[in-house]
Amino acid sequence: xxxxxxxxxxxxxxxxxxxxxxxxxxxxxxxxxxxxxxxxxxxxxxxxxxxxxxxxxxxxxxxxxxxxxxxxxxxxxxxxxxxxxxxxxxxxxxxxxxxxxxxxxxxxxxxxxxxxxxxxxxxxxxxxxxxxxxxxxxxxxxxxxxxxxxxxxxxxxxxxxxxxxxxxxxxxxxxxxxxxxxxxxxxxxxxxxxxxxxxxxxxxxxxxxxxxxxxxxxxxxxxxxxxxxxxxxxxxxxxxxxxxxxxxxxxxxxxxxxxxxxxxxxxxxxxxxxxx
Numbered sequence: 296x297x298x299x300x301x302x303x304x305x306x307x308x309x310x311x312x313x314x315x316x317x318x319x320x321x322x323x324x325x326x327x328x329x330x331x332x333x334x335x336x337x338x339x340x341x342x343x344x345x346x347x348x349x350x351x352x353x354x355x356x357x358x359x360x361x362x363x364x365x366x367x368x369x370x371x372x373x374x375x376x377x378x379x380x381x382x383x384x385x386x387x388x389x390x391x392x393x394x395x396x397x398x399x400x401x402x403x404x405x406x407x408x409x410x411x412x413x414x415x416x417x418x419x420x421x422x423x424x425x426x427x428x429x430x431x432x433x434x435x436x437x438x439x440x441x442x443x444x445x446x447x448x449x450x451x452x453x454x455x456x457x458x459x460x461x462x463x464x465x466x467x468x469x470x471x472x473x474x475x476x477x478x479x480x481x482x483x484x485x486x487x488x489x490x491x492x493x494x495x496x497x498x499x500x501x502x503x504x505x506x507x508x509x510x511x512x513x514x515x516x517x518x519x520x521x522x523x524x525x526x527x528x529x530x531x532x533x534x535x536x537x538x539x540x541x542x543x544x545x546x547x548x549x550x551x552x553x554x555x556x557x558x559x560x561x562x563x564x565x566x567x568x569x570x571x
Contacts, residue, residue, distance in 0.1 A: 302564040309560025315553035323373050326366035334367040334520045335359065343536040353538035355529060361542050368520035368543070373550060375436050376501035383440035384494040387447025392482050394448070395455035396474060406452065409445045417442040421504060425513045432521070435514040439501050450493050454486040461485075488565045496558035499551035506547050522547050 303309040331351075338358030346353040352361040394405040412420075417439075424438035458464060459482065467477050506523030508514035515521035517528070522543040529539035 299561075299564055303557075303560045306560045306563055308556040309564065312553050312556025312558075312560055315549060316557055319369065319373055319550055319553060322366050322369035326369050330360075330363035330366045332360040332363040334364045335518055336363075343532065343539075345536075346538055352542045353536060355525075355536065355539045356532050361525075361539055364520040364525060365522070365542055365546055368522050368525065369546070371432070371515060371519055371521040372502065372505060372523070372547075375432055376439070376505050377498055379436040379439035379505065380443060380494055380498045380501045382436070383443030384447045384490060384497065386440065387444040387449075388451045388483065388486070388490050389478070390444065391448040391451030391453075392455045392478050392486065393474075395452045395459050396478055396482060398459070402452075406449075409448050413445040413449065417500070418504060418507060421508060422511070422513065425508060430513045430516060432515045432519075435505055435508045438508070439504050442504070443497055443501065447490070447493060447497070451486055451490060454489045455482055458482050458485045492558055492562045492565065495554055495561055499554040499558075502547060502550050502554070 304313060336359060338354065341350065341354045341358035342356060344350050344354040344358065350360050350362065352365065354360055355364070390405065390409070394402045394409075397405075415423075420442040421435070421438040424441055425434050428434040428437060464477060464481050467481050472481075505514060506521070506526070509519075509521045509523030510527040512527065515524045517524065525543035526540060526547075529536070529543070533540045
């Protein structure tokens with residue numbers, strides 16, 4: 296793990312990504328404690344206050360401090376995106392490895408069904424699921440996880456097909472090991488590298504998708520300080536107080552960039568052909 300981190304930090308994209316990610320993690324862990332104001336504190340005399348010493352990033356239409364809401368909202372945005380990505384990646388990885396192991400017509404049936412689901416755009420799939428399950432952050436997490444699973448299944452199956460023909464898998468089959476043992480103990484651990492890389496990159500899409508669902512009013516609900524919801528609340532006042540729109544939008548963009556850079560760095564660091 297230490298060697299992997301060193302190799303990751305040697306790459307410019309890895310170093311910048313880890314630095315940004317460290318700031319985001321710090322905001323998630325310590326944001327509520329470090330926020331200068333309570334995120335829901337209303338100050339009608341400070342409505343649309345421009346950035347200054349009282350409010351470093353300005354105030355919104357209710358006089359609430361934008362910086363405080365950003366710092367507290369990190370805990371409502373990033374962890375949920377990570378949970379959704381982890382759940383979708385885990386489900387997709389199991390489907391992909393299982394399909395590769397079973398092979399034949401079973402593999403064909405699973406993958407054709409998977410491809411049919413993949414044909415539905417992720418945002419549309421998430422909207423359909425949230426509309427069925429109901430509004431709220433928890434249902435948004437489930438919807439994003441389901442939307443991400445087919446893509447991860449396709450990526451994992453491609454890697455698992457090579458592992459399926461390795462001697463240790465054939466030896467496990469010859470010993471009479473059952474399918475669950477072979478899938479979870481022999482094949483899945485040996486395709487973790489592409490799963491980790493793909494999952495890291497997909498977190499950035501999950502952050503944007505979760506923010507989009509909140510922006511559309513089907514994710515986090517008021518008065519939550521979730522970043523996408525902050526953008527939705529501020530858009531009608533963008534000419535009076537553009538900082539209320541710019542700050543959460545920049546936070547979403549930087550978070551997406553951070554996870555993308557870390558994913559690119561991990562891809563290079565885990566590449567056995569790259570010894571730089």
